[in-house]
Amino acid sequence: MDKSSGDEIWEDSFDKLLDPRPQQSNLNIIKKNVRLSYNIDTSVENSSHSIKGCSPKSCNRSVSISTPNYNHLGKDLFNCGLSPINRLQLDGFEDTTEKCNADKDAEPNTKKRGLIVPSKNQIDTFSKFSNQTNKVACASNQSNKIVGVVLKPGKWRKSLNIFRQTQISVLNESKKLESRNSVCQDRKSIFLNGLNKQNVISQQDFYKYCNQGKPLKFNAAYSQYKMLKTHKIGEGAYGEVFRYTPNRKGCKNDLVLKIIPIEGSIEVNGEKQKNFSQIWPEIIITKKLSSIQGFANIEKVSTVKGKYPQHFVKLWKRYDDEKGSENDHPGLFGENQLFVVLELHFAGSDMSNVIFLNSEQSFYALQQIILTLAVGEEDYQFEHRDLHWGNILIKSTTKKHICFKFNNTDLIVDSKGVNITIIDYTLSRITIDECCYFNDLSNDEELFQASGDYQFDIYRMMRNELKEYH
Numbered sequence: 001m002d003k004s005s006g007d008e009i010w011e012d013s014f015d016k017l018l019d020p021r022p023q024q025s026n027l028n029i030i031k032k033n034v035r036l037s038y039n040i041d042t043s044v045e046n047s048s049h050s051i052k053g054c055s056p057k058s059c060n061r062s063v064s065i066s067t068p069n070y071n072h073l074g075k076d077l078f079n080c081g082l083s084p085i086n087r088l089q090l091d092g093f094e095d096t097t098e099k100c101n102a103d104k105d106a107e108p109n110t111k112k113r114g115l116i117v118p119s120k121n122q123i124d125t126f127s128k129f130s131n132q133t134n135k136v137a138c139a140s141n142q143s144n145k146i147v148g149v150v151l152k153p154g155k156w157r158k159s160l161n162i163f164r165q166t167q168i169s170v171l172n173e174s175k176k177l178e179s180r181n182s183v184c185q186d187r188k189s190i191f192l193n194g195l196n197k198q199n200v201i202s203q204q205d206f207y208k209y210c211n212q213g214k215p216l217k218f219n220a221a222y223s224q225y226k227m228l229k230t231h232k233i234g235e236g237a238y239g240e241v242f243r244y245t246p247n248r249k250g251c252k253n254d255l256v257l258k259i260i261p262i263e264g265s266i267e268v269n270g271e272k273q274k275n276f277s278q279i280w281p282e283i284i285i286t287k288k289l290s291s292i293q294g295f296a297n298i299e300k301v302s303t304v305k306g307k308y309p310q311h312f313v314k315l316w317k318r319y320d321d322e323k324g325s326e327n328d329h330p331g332l333f334g335e336n337q338l339f340v341v342l343e344l345h346f347a348g349s350d351m352s353n354v355i356f357l358n359s360e361q362s363f364y365a366l367q368q369i370i371l372t373l374a375v376g377e378e379d380y381q382f383e384h385r386d387l388h389w390g391n392i393l394i395k396s397t398t399k400k401h402i403c404f405k406f407n408n409t410d411l412i413v414d415s416k417g418v419n420i421t422i423i424d425y426t427l428s429r430i431t432i433d434e435c436c437y438f439n440d441l442s443n444d445e446e447l448f449q450a451s452g453d454y455q456f457d458i459y460r461m462m463r464n465e466l467k468e469y470h
């Protein structure tokens with residue numbers, strides 16, 4: 001933020017409190033439509049609120065704000081410190097983020113993204129890869145020569161993975177990289193029971209868990225007439241996500257389907273398909289956390305078989321035309337393909353696409369995130385381990401308060417009109433009755449290589465903190 005700017009840089013009066021400079025604090029002017037920050041007891045709701053993107057009916061523009069007051073939670077409850085960031089260079093690549101930022105022709109957003117640049121002798125062969133540029137975001141100079149792969153903060157692994165696969169002969173790195181690639185090709189969902197590593201879940205056990213004897217027919221289980229207003233809303237390295245309104249009475253919530261291909265031999269989105277054992281931890285974690293405020297609410301998990309239904313393919317194409325998909329066309333799946341389908345409650349837009357109305361709203365969203373994690377950790381030693389802003393969803397709510405149960409104590413937080421949900425437990429870890437379910441990240445070098453954004457530094461900082469732990 002430009003410290004020399006005038007008072008108009010402040011979005012609201014609470015922002016001033018975040019800045020220690022006395023002249024700003026002293027200003028503390030009552031602005032038009034904004035209430036004074038100090039000495040307001042927010043146990044009394046005194047704000048109106050909205051978040052960008054919600055309908056004008058349910059959301060008014062803010063006419064006043066109040067100061068967050070977290071006495072009821074105990075002031076020292078969440079005391080944390082951040083370590084300084086260490087940027088590591090990607091093995092075999094030159095980190096030229098700074099250089100590229102200085103380049104006038106470079107894409108203006110590169111500062112905010114992880115930039116991985118091949119050395120000179122890699123660039124020529126890299127050009128052959130240019131027909132893949134719609135799959136992997138690339139920075140280019142004026143002569144259209146590709147100078148690097150830009151990883152966006154948030155969901156970046158898919159891009160890096162596709163780049164690695166295409167470039168693996170070019171990189172011609174040490175054995176280390178080759179084994180790293182084979183590691184990244186084979187996802188490492190591991191189920192631990194005490195000290196014994198076991199891949200435990202059989203196909204039949206998995207079906208039983210889904211209350212099925214065998215896989216359902218994809219087309220019949222999710223036929224078009226059961227779903228209203230269906231559209232694709234997101235995608236990940238492992239699957240597609242569609243939102244719809246169930247065509248049945250009494251169902252109040254919109255649902256989303258996370259459709260994950262499984263057990264097949266063809267690679268999808270640059271990844272080997274997971275098997276039942278590998279997806280098991282994510283299912284267990286999702287189910288277990290479902291009842292905790294702030295985690296994704298799951299309605300059902302099922303296994304289906306068959307070609308991708310045409311109505312989903314159409315929606316996939318529409319998304320691809322409008323937004324561009326990084327994923328493979330789902331037409332590639334055959335009759336025998338299995339999918340695991342998670343039916344989750346729709347939980348809003350991810351934080352990277354939401355603009356908070358004011359800092360107060362973001363403060364209370366942060367409190368919700370912290371409390372959600374605190375409860376998950378207390379109840380199940382839960383660690384998310386990939387909590388970037390793409391994995392935090394935000395939805396508007398008319399509820400005034402959000403209630404958490406931490407260690408049998410009720411904790412109540414003002415909603416200020418927003419409800420957060422933490423999603424995507426692919427890398428998470430949980431302990432239930434002394435069994436620990438997690439993905440073993442210790443050999444997953446790729447996860448720790450990107451640079452250029454704080455998100456990528458965090459992965460390394462956490463590994464340094466944890467050392468020998470997975």
Ligand SMILES: Nc1ncnc2c1ncn2[C@@H]1O[C@H](COP(=O)(O)OP(=O)(O)OP(=O)(O)O)[C@@H](O)[C@H]1O
Pocket residue numbers: 155158233234235236237238239241256258296344345346347348349350390391393423424425426
């Ligand atoms: N419950 C939900 N409500 C609304 N949107 C959702 C929900 N679950 C997932 N999404 C959307 O789908 C996207 C992909 O979901 P998710 O992160 O779970 O998939 P993934 O394949 O595990 O991703 P990754 O590649 O990060 O592992 C999310 O970024 C989000 O936009």
